[in-house]
Amino acid sequence: MGIYDISVKNANGEDVSLSDYKGNVIIIVNTATGCGFTPQYKPLEEMYEKYHDKGLEIIDVPCNQFAGQAPGSDEEIHEFCTLKYNTKFPQMKKSDVNGDNAIELFTFLKSQKGFEGFGKGPKALAMAAMCKAANKDYKSSPDIKWNFTKFVIDRNGEVVARFEPTHSMKALEELVEKLIG
Numbered sequence: 001m002g003i004y005d006i007s008v009k010n011a012n013g014e015d016v017s018l019s020d021y022k023g024n025v026i027i028i029v030n031t032a033t034g035c036g037f038t039p040q041y042k043p044l045e046e047m048y049e050k051y052h053d054k055g056l057e058i059i060d061v062p063c064n065q066f067a068g069q070a071p072g073s074d075e076e077i078h079e080f081c082t083l084k085y086n087t088k089f090p091q092m093k094k095s096d097v098n099g100d101n102a103i104e105l106f107t108f109l110k111s112q113k114g115f116e117g118f119g120k121g122p123k124a125l126a127m128a129a130m131c132k133a134a135n136k137d138y139k140s141s142p143d144i145k146w147n148f149t150k151f152v153i154d155r156n157g158e159v160v161a162r163f164e165p166t167h168s169m170k171a172l173e174e175l176v177e178k179l180i181g
Helices: 038-054 074-085 104-112 122-134 169-180
Strands: 007-009 015-017 025-031 056-062 150-153 159-163
Touching: 007 104, 025 038, 025 104, 025 169, 038 056, 038 074, 038 169, 056 074, 104 159, 150 169, 159 169
Parallel strands: 025 056
Antiparallel strands: 007 015, 025 150, 150 159
């Protein structure tokens, strides 16, 4: 099974096949509207506008599993994103990314790219401390640790990178630029 064999529900509950995005570079991100990382919508939208015509797609999957930071309905979340960040990339139905109810997309992504750390800096240290307090063994699990974890899929459908929310948005853009070619 590959990424193109998976479908995800959009905010209207309709199936969207990832095969529709075949041949594109794709960023798949779990998001929340009330998170300290929510401002990452801005550089994501900037990347989308800059590279969309060259083959970049961004798939936004709102998730309320991390401190209840996406409490709104799909409609409320969409309204927030479009009004505050002018997002134009596809937003899917609010879904679980971990646990028994995790959607197939995130189960697949985690199987392809596990957790490799938060990187360096104050936010990375804070995230590591928070995760360690919740589960001292957090590093050994591929589970999504927090909102705005981003997976990058190349034009061949391979999951080539996982960026934790603490990783540089500049590094994400540099990879996208390289993959766009």
